[in-house]
Amino acid sequence: MERSEIWISFSPELHVFVAAAQRAGRSAVGTDGVSTLGHVVESLGVPLTEVGTLLVEGRQVRASHIPRHGEEVSVREVTRPQRLPGPARFLLDVHLGKLARRLRLLGVDAAYENLDIGDPALAARSAAEQRVMLSRDRGLLRRREIWAGAYIYSHHPADQLRDVLARFAPPLAPWTRCTACNGTLRDAAKASVHEQLEHGTERSYDAFAQCADCGQVYWRGAHHADLNAIVEEALREFGQRSASRP
Known part of the structure; x- marks a missing residue:
């Protein structure tokens, strides 16, 4: 099996995965002449799920590319979104x-x-x-x-x-999914969930939602303000409207 050497560089966003030797710019990496470029990249610590583009001599290649001796490789991060x-x-x-x-x-x-x-x-x-x-x-x-x-x-x-x-x-569709099981929430009349409510909850609240899958009941209780803060921050940053659920 013939050994060869390639020159490889990683985008700064991928430096968290690689050793210090691969963070300073292009570095020499030995290959066996038969392993794919994807295998080489993962052997250096970078999961291919985090790789957006692989460039060899400036041209885009697949992870299945077999690197040849002396090739210049650039590993780019995933493009967002x-x-x-x-x-x-x-x-x-x-x-x-x-x-x-x-x-x-x-x-x-x-x-x-x-x-x-x-x-x-x-x-x-x-x-x-x-x-x-x-x-x-x-x-x-x-x-x-x-x-x-x-x-x-x-x-x-x-x-x-x-x-x-x-x-x-x-x-994003806040307040539409069960946080316990991932099922879908639907509006529920107080009478229909009566047996699942403590007396104080039943007396204090009128709007309820229930999971169609596991039956979990939801209302705007003591923790609603904290949860709503998470929702509103996400909506502000990612620009989507909330749904009107309890």
Whole structure:
């Protein structure tokens, strides 16, 4: 197997993934002459979900390109907003529960696994349901069977939410989705949810919504102001109107 060497550079947005040697500009990287450029990029720490364009000698190539000795390679970040081959539907791993609830609060279709079912099962569900896999696990995002994926850069839910909304620009419809199970909310008469309400809640509130899937009941309770602040901030930044739900 003949060894060769290429020159590679990464956009600053991708420096979080690579070693210091690849952050200062172009650097020499050895290849085996048979591995794809996509494999080389991932071996340096960058999931292909975060790569927008691969340039070789200034021309765009696919991840399947076999780099030749001496080639100049430029790895660019994903262009935002990122186009998807289907609706903006997401799947979040076990570590992103707060982000899942915030996306659902905004009416974004966000499936969430609250158990650690393993990378193969998550990747299979992403493919079967055509959902964008959201994770901070680079190994998971490197699995070939995922339909699409995105690395979540921050540990903070507010920043995570802003990142997903900026990257994928999903349609927002606040107060229309169950934050517990991702089902659809519908208006509910007080009499129809009477048995699920405590006496103080029933006495104090008149407007209710109920999940069509799990039956969870919602009203504008003590935490509404905090939730509304999340909604209003998202609407201000991403310019979409809210729905009139409790």
